[in-house]
Amino acid sequence: MDERSAPLPYPSGWFCVGRVRDLPPGRVRTVRLMGEDVVLYRTRRGAVRAVGPHCPHLGAHFGAGGTVRGEELVCPFHGFAFGPDGSCTGSPDGVRFRGSLDRRRLCERDGALFVWCAPDGGVPAWELPPAVGVRPLAWWSGVDPTHPQEVLENSVDFRHTRVLHGLDTRETAPPEVAGPLFTVHQRTTTRFPGLGAVSLEQPVTLVGLGMMRLAVELPQVGGTLWMWVLPTPLGPWRTRVRVAATAAVSLPGVGSARAVDRAASWAALRATVRILEQDRPVLAHKRYLAQPRLVPGERSIGLFRRWARQFYPGDGPGIHTEPPPGFRSVSAEPEPDAID
Template sequence: MEERSAPLPYPGGWFCVGRVRDLPPGRLRTVRLMGEDVVLYRTGRGAVRAVGPHCPHLGAHFGAGGTVRGEDLVCPFHGFAFGPDGSCTGSPDGVRFRGSLARRHLCERDGMLFVWCAPGGGPEGGPPGWELPPPVGVRPLAWWSGEVVSHPQEVMENSVDFRHVRVLHGLDTRETAPPEAAGPLFTIHQRTTTRFPGLGAVSLEQPVTLVGLGMMRLVAELPQLGSGLRVWVLPTPVAPWRTGVRVAVTATAPLPGIGEVRAVDRAASWAALRATVRIIEQDRPVLAHKRYLAQPRLVPGERSIGLFRRWARQFYPEPAPGFHAEPVPGLRSEPQAGLRPGPDAAG
């Protein structure tokens, strides 16, 4: 499947590359992002960094034996050390040079690590064009990761394809209002009706917010059950038409518990995670064999798919001329409350 040409380029934006808890002080990890390795590490004082994988001296890969020593990342080949700002700070014999690491912009949010990518990819990505929204205030209690033969836009598009939700997943999910756009945010208003033992049919109002093409976030309250639900779906492009998908969930259950994180909440979170992953597993074979159609034959009731695609154009290297200046018919746009162009998130 890798050999086929990709009809969509890599999108720009923030993409999840792992969990905060998997990168304690002194730890180094290599992740794959847009066809390239990225090395993540955390210094002894807790600063987290994302850099290109190769030492600028003679090209050794930091992920193949490199170490973190205090605040420095140390090359495994000749021992050159690099500080948090990317500059060379020394070597075993005291020699230094002016070369520096290729740094990526990285931030931590809700227990997750995100790296900024410019439209079309590239080794450094340039300064972030926008910030991630504020944290929701809780960290995920259950995680899953997998891979699909697809593109982040295709994964995200499923959230506005309500017909497939009914046919493929058997869920009674309906759009309750037109979607809203606020710069890199796209909010979908929907209601899911399901049945719970002893309660009968329960309607769940669950606005879903897309944050660029790298995060889908659902925040739902279930007053009938006295529960709350937070779900993150995080597609990350790892190669042409191949996407890593992470799912994170925090659920609260209406039962008494003791301690900061109750066992009952963990159990509820894993139950909700399994339900979400089951949907992804049902999507997986369809995504692997479907063809992306730039001009699909949409039918009545599918207008939000077209609106989503027009909103998504902003994340690519060359959006249609005048796209940002022209309103999108039928799409309610609001100011980017709480969002602004991002500074160097790597600090």
């Protein structure tokens, strides 16, 4: 599938391109984002940068042999060096030129690296929210034939959580919309080994179409669980989905030991990955419908799709919904047309 035939275009936003710990000082890495290579590197002093892959001199790929020398990125072909601002700073024979690197905005958040990407280029239209103050202890990733919007839409599709996953998940209040943030209020009843049925009520926050983040209080074990779902578009209808988790658990006589936290984090991660694995066959064969026949109780899907329009050029082609008879859209914003 090429970009022109994909049911949805690439969205703009911040997308995860890896873990902070995978880019130590002096490291150069190539990642795929929206059908293109992006080269990441960290200088010896710890500054992290994201640039286009090719040297402006004669087009060598920095990810194929490029090195970091102090604060500079050095081309593997002719040795031209580039400073943190992207400008050419010199070469082995002292020659330099006016060309500069194609720089991309990058930030570190919650132990992950995020690059701003937009089909029409430009500076970031919004910034990621502050970090939650903890870093994930457990990570997983997989690649699926789908789109980031399809991945995050599952967070408001409560009917599928009951049918496909066997989870009793219910919406407790209408979603809240604040610019690039979409907050879902839900309650999930599930079973934990040794604890029996546990009811978890927590908000789920979508940050653009590149992050889903939630924090769950676990009073039964005196702790908190943080989860992230991070879909990144690799190419047309091909998405890498990363899942991250960290838990802070306080058990009698143990306290918040690192080993206990790590074990709880991996247990939560495995439970989430099982859910994603159940979604995979559906995502691989389903068709994106621009005009789905929503039924009563699915108003949040329509709200989500209207909110998602802002991440596409123009009016967001192919992301409209056709409500069922008697369907009434309810916005959590004070203005009734805030997301129309």
